[in-house]
Amino acid sequence: MTQHSGLCQSRARGPAQGKLVGAMKSPLKFDVTELLRSQGTDALPEHRVQTGPAPERIGVEMIGIPEGTEVKVDATLTPLGSGVLVDADVTGTLSGECARCLAELHPELDLHVSQVFSADESFVSGDEAEEEDRGSGDEVPEIKDGILDLLQTVIDEAGLSLPFAPTCEEGCDVDAPDGVTTGVSGEEERVDPRWSGLEKFL
Ligand SMILES: [Zn+2]
Numbered sequence: 001m002t003q004h005s006g007l008c009q010s011r012a013r014g015p016a017q018g019k020l021v022g023a024m025k026s027p028l029k030f031d032v033t034e035l036l037r038s039q040g041t042d043a044l045p046e047h048r049v050q051t052g053p054a055p056e057r058i059g060v061e062m063i064g065i066p067e068g069t070e071v072k073v074d075a076t077l078t079p080l081g082s083g084v085l086v087d088a089d090v091t092g093t094l095s096g097e098c099a100r101c102l103a104e105l106h107p108e109l110d111l112h113v114s115q116v117f118s119a120d121e122s123f124v125s126g127d128e129a130e131e132e133d134r135g136s137g138d139e140v141p142e143i144k145d146g147i148l149d150l151l152q153t154v155i156d157e158a159g160l161s162l163p164f165a166p167t168c169e170e171g172c173d174v175d176a177p178d179g180v181t182t183g184v185s186g187e188e189e190r191v192d193p194r195w196s197g198l199e200k201f202l
Contacts, residue, residue, distance in 0.1 A: 043079040053068045062166055064158065083143075084148055086148065090111040091110050113150065
């Protein structure tokens with residue numbers, strides 16, 4: 001089993017370099033070494049698509065992407081001086097159980113995350129100093145050794161957007177009274193497909 005990576009602060013602040021081998025297997029990890037070097041007019045957003053096995057389970061208790069299941073990460077990395085803004089769509093096949101009839105569910109995950117990562121501690125100071133004093137608890141995740149890891153961001157987002165009580169999309173085959181297939185809890189979490197394309201404009 002993998003160690004839980006919740007405590008990601010304050011380890012190895014020193015200058016460590018290289019050692020990308022092996023660490024790059026996760027599709028959620030991006031090598032941004034070159035991107036951080038780019039300055040001025042060279043600092044253009046970069047689009048990258050990575051596919052690979054989920055390094056650990058992503059999801060909530062009843063539904064999630066099991067460890068090892070293939071996920072695709074379609075990311076735009078925007079250099080911000082000593083930080084990087086990541087906008088990414090994470091897709092993959094979820095595994096779960098219907099909360100009512102316990103049938104297996106395998107809907108597609110389509111998660112969007114947007115997160116700023118900092119490459120050094122000075123990144124959050126300056127104009128943002130006042131905000132920092134308030135101690136909101138929302139720390140900017142760090143880029144370590146040139147590697148930006150979206151895993152925790154994606155796990156957090158999945159925890160917010162996946163239904164805690166998933167149910168069969170078209171109603172359960174068993175134990176479902178006639179005509180009562182809508183209005184189940186969790187359904188409002190699903191975005192109407194007609195609107196999903198508009199989300200980015202909201
Ligand atoms: Zn069901």
